[in-house]
Amino acid sequence: MINRRDFIKAIGIAAGGTTLTGLSGLANAAGSTAKGHIVVVGGGFGGATVAKYLRMWSQGSVDVTLIERNTRFVSCPISNLVIGGLQQMDDITVSYDNLRENWGVKVITDEVTALDPDKRMVTTARHGTLGYDRVVLSPGIDFIPGAVAGLDGNEELVPHAWKAGPQTALLRKQLEDMPDGGVFALTIPRAPYRCPPGPYERACLVANYLRDTKPKSKVLVLDANDEIQSKKGLFTKAFESYGALLEYVPGSKLEGVDAASRKARLEFDEIKADVLNVIPPMRAGNIAAQAGLPLINERWVDVEWLSMEAKGVPGVHVIGDAIFPAPTMPKSGHMANQHGKLVAAAILNLLEGKAPNAAPVLMNTCYSFVDDKNVIHVASVHQYNAEKQQPLPVEGAGGVSAAANELEGKFAMGWARNIWADMLA
Amino acid sequence: MQLRIAIAALGLAGLVGTAQAQDADPHLARNLAATCANCHGTNGNAQKGMASLAGESAEKIMKKLADFRSGDAPATIMHQIVKGYTEEQLALISEWFAAQK
Structure with a gap:
């Protein structure tokens, strides 16, 4: 029988001394009663969800800092409607103010320039360095330099519009x-x-x-x-x-x-x-390679699915488009939101010295407009498979619309309102 | 002694996934219900255009889910999603939403 103190001490020793305990100690010395400090890098569908759910599920007992380079969230889903002239930029833009005011997330407009997993520190361009107990990277994607001859530096002439804004x-x-x-x-x-x-x-x-x-x-x-x-x-x-x-x-x-x-x-x-x-x-957002995280095909971060930690890099969790996906799992905003909840639950367990949920479920819904009214969907549900150590799609579940239809046009906008609120309200 | 404690603690912490991993997570219902929140709102409190689930009776939610599964209730997407969850998971989700305000 070991008590909590021995347990935390033991984890510290086992982890080579860099540590939960050390940093919680620092936080406590600074006068905070928080159970830990989590830094979230990237305020998109994944990162914003983690930040809110960590605060909500811990009832405010975990400090959360969200570092995001843009002052406002602009949604990729629905942005094709702006390009098609059916919606305006304002319709797909959401403030981070509610994360601050309703949930007590410390939102910093800045860019992370370096991550040191051993010292558990992130370096920002304008706010110096921040220590963390755990960090969640939700960096989305970056384009591969030189992949298309003549393209780099010409994105004004040849736009991608694959990052909304x-x-x-x-x-x-x-x-x-x-x-x-x-x-x-x-x-x-x-x-x-x-x-x-x-x-x-x-x-x-x-x-x-x-x-x-x-x-x-x-x-x-x-x-x-x-x-x-x-x-x-x-x-x-x-x-x-x-x-x-x-x-x-x-x-x-x-x-x-x-x-x-x-x-x-x-x-x-x-x-x-x-x-x-x-x-x-x-490929995965540049910070992944800069931080030396394990990449598959030199592109996507290899993660442990129950904690979503980068393999071999304890304390660094990666979610969203940046990861190497499980079978049939799409790189979508909806899925990043689901990753965000999985990782928030896992981190709160880990901070208490408990194992992450051993049976997580993730699901995806994606609506696409085929004209100004008619919409089609694809949906899937992914249950964790302990033997394969990754989520697998449930056979016989999920699927696509029978045909494009106007009713799902209404649901598509309902989906957008609800997921934006689930992340940011 | 120290080493033994360390190994025991690592096992507990799930880094190698032992005893605790086999027990259900105490937050399993909450976590499962959160997979619905993208469309049905945080804690089941939906924005305009989707069904709110917070505070609905668990029986009513389970009946609706069963009707989606059987095809008795018209659906665009829920008949496909419901089949991805076990009955036990759906019961946990329904009870959890019923307990929300």
Whole structure:
């Protein structure tokens, strides 16, 4: 029988002395009664959820600092509606004030420049260094430098709009300025990439806008993959409904761009576009590689699923698009929110010296607009499999819409309102 | 002695996952219900456009879920999601939402 003190001491010894105990000691010395200090890096669907749920579930007994480089949250889901002219930037923008005021999260507008897992410290650009008991990285994705020749540094001329914000508004502006008869070319990288159905939804919503306003134009979808990556049958039907306005070209690997003339160089072809929207090949947010976390295929962080700690790096939890996904698990905002709750529960158990929940469940729902009213979904449920040590999709559960429909258009907006509130209200 | 305690503690802490890992987590119902919150609101208090579950009776929620599973209740997506959870998990979720305000 060991008491709590022996237990914590023992963990400290076993962990090589860098430690929970040491840092809690420091926090207590500073006058806080908190059970621990958690630093969350990145205030998107994953990070904002962790921050709120840690405070809510600990009834405020754990200190949480959220470091996010943007002053306001801008949602990637629904941003294709802004590009298609159906919503405004304000509609997809949410303040971090409620995280501060309702939940007592310390939100810092800054950028993390370094992470030292041994010393349990993060370094920021403007707020110095912060110690932590545990850190959660929810850094999303960054684009791989040099992956597309001629692209780096030209994202104003050739927008990606795959991180919502100024890029979303920029792509909308370029589409508005495009003359009737113009070509909007959209390139899709090889999977896995953030938001599997997102590019196909974007193609539909651009075509929907052009059909009404500039019907002589064309949407050219250049997909590096050999087929549509999500909701294939439903998107195939949607594409057909746009006729000659939308052309889908699978197996189109983008090799380079000439940004000034908006030319896309493919393996066997060259395309001249009026608006060139390149979704570049991507990987875990840069902080993952900088911190020396284990990457699979040099891209995605390898995690232990019950705690979501990076493998071999205790105290550093990674969630959201940045991780190497479990089988059939999409890189989606919804899934990042689910990771956020799994990791919040795991951290609170670990701070009390208990094992993480051994039977977590995660689920995903993703709605895509195929025009201004009609929507299709894909859903899945993932139960942890102890033998495989990762969540696996439940066979016979989940699925897609029978057909595009207006009712799910209403649910899609309800989903957005609810998930934004679940993270940020 | 120190080493023995350390090993015991590591086992308990789940780093190698032993005794405790086999017992249900005391927060299992809360954690399961949180998987519903993306659409049905934090603690089941939904925003406009989705069904709130907080404070509904557990029997009523279980009946609705069973009807989604059987196809007796019309659904766009819930008939697919409900099949991903065990009956025990659905019961925990229903009871947890029933206890929320």
